[in-house]
Amino acid sequence: MKKIELLAPAGDLEKLKIAIDYGADAVYFGGEMFGLRAGAKNFSLEAIKEGVDYAHARGKKAHMTLNVFAHNDDIEELERYLQSIKEIPIDAFIISDPGILMMVKEAIPNAEIHLSTQANTTNFKTAEFWHRQGVKRIVLARELTFQEIRELRRKLPESLELEAFIQGAMCISYSGRCLLSNFMTERDANRGECAHPCRWKYSLVEEQRPGEYYPVTEDERGTYILNSRDLCMIEHIPEIVESGISSAKIEGRMKSIFYVATIVSAYRKAIDAYYDDPKGYIFRPEWLSELKKVSHREFTTGFYFDKPTNKDQNYQTSAYTRDYTFVGLVQSYDEATGLAVIEQRNKMNVGDEIEVFGPNTDYFTQNIEILLDEEDQPIDSAPHPQQIVKIKMVHPVSEKFMLRKQK
Incomplete structure (x- = not known):
């Protein structure tokens, strides 16, 4: 049985090294532009080189995000940027925009391409289309159930890998396709600048009664009607492995080294325990306890077992638990x-x-x-x-x- 890859976030060089040292098989990082986390420190050219070398020296992989949706004024700068990184042995590029995919293939012909979750792949025909365009791996939309993922795996060639998120923040919009941030703060979520307005507190106002705020629930301070819980799948390692995905992904390039170390370490132990004895595998509650020691929202299993219900939302607060x-x-x-x-x-x-x-x-x-x-x-x-x-x-x-x- 080929072991599933544990893929960790790297918001900067220190986090990249911590993720690898604490057990990640691969990391994903963004350069100083064109990745969907503009608020992270991200990587200069020198840091990219050092980070990739650090990963490779330890038998690990380093994937780079280029998953913004580009506008016309991004194209020339992206062309120059690709020329500056094309000699760095980056293992894969995570892309959502078809134009950027084409540009990467032209600049770096042998580049391995992973299709970002931003591309919203939810069926095997779409996955097959992207595979024909040279995509090696599909990062699946978060809106898929285990049943749908298993069906995708059955109907797709083995040469196409599947990747799915197992831990981290959930987006109230469809895999990140959100206009709230742009509309309310002029910060474009699809270019890496999301202000997370889905976590803000809202009340209802009737058109003829301006200034009169009606609670959507019984909480008179307002309600967090768009506020999803955090995804956490550590209790379901067998289902993750047996779904057929090749890579289990942790969200969190904006998180601290403490977060990265704790989350990666817990999943490393759980995944290794499963592969050591798949038939006799027993979940250890202390793994979940470890995850709760970092800053987090209440947990959910997202869409994996069915469509989320009101139990997967937090209507009281958008604050993190920090024990x-x-x-x-x-x-x-x-x-x-x-x-x-x-x-x-x-x-x-x-x-x-x-x-x-x-x-x-x-x-x-x-x-x-x-x-x-x-x-x-x-x-x-x-x-x-x-x-x-x-x-x-x-x-x-x-x-x-x-x-x-x-x-």
Whole structure:
């Protein structure tokens, strides 16, 4: 059985390295233009080269997003951009616009093309059409059920791979085809600048009664009538694998390294456990518990088992649940002293109970009993952003381990 690919988001070079170190088989990233996450830090040409090299040196893949819907004034700049990246051994380009697909093929004839979920592929005939245009993989629309995906797989050639999202934010519009942001803020969602107005609070106003706001539900403050829960499929690894998809994709190029590490690590463990013993596979609740330790909305299984209902919406709030705080990133560890050098990410104090986790490990819990500054002087707290401190660890750690504490 060929193992399914775990595909992780990389909003910048640090996140790319974290995703790979924590178990991703491949990452997807955007350049400084033409990807659908303009708010992410994204990648300069130098960062693209370094990131691709980092992935390849570890036997992983790096896919680049070029999935905007281009306007006329984008074309000349895109042509120049393709010339600047054509010698970088990027593994695949994620594209939604047919014109951009054609341009990439002309500039980089051997490029592997993945069709973005923005192209809204929902049936096997459309998938077959794109395959004839040279597309190697279809990133399926989020609106498909497992039954539909299995039928797609049966009716398509094995040479065409399928990819589907398994974790992350859901769009209230059809796989991202949304005009709300453009209309309300003049930020074009289809060019990477979505303001997420679907998460805003709304009330009903009758035409002849301006200024009188009627709640859509019993909540008098208004209601989040377009506010979807986050997709989470970690409890359904067998169904994901057996659906026939080749790649399981995590959403979140705008998320933190803490988010990327936690989500990738949990899915890595779950997927590996399934392949180790498909018939005897048992879901472990702690994997789901790990996912809940990062900033998230309440979870849903999206369209996979049927069309979503009102239970898949959150009508009370668009706020995230944040029960844990990312407090530090390990830079190095001295086995002789048991001291770890930590880059502070949020305030920590002597006496705090923290959880420590890293690649391919389970977390452990300890109290901060010894906290030193860079000159090895005892301190009571580390309140300054990216402050360098030393902490006595109860178990060995290594670079890129992370520290979190419960709020």
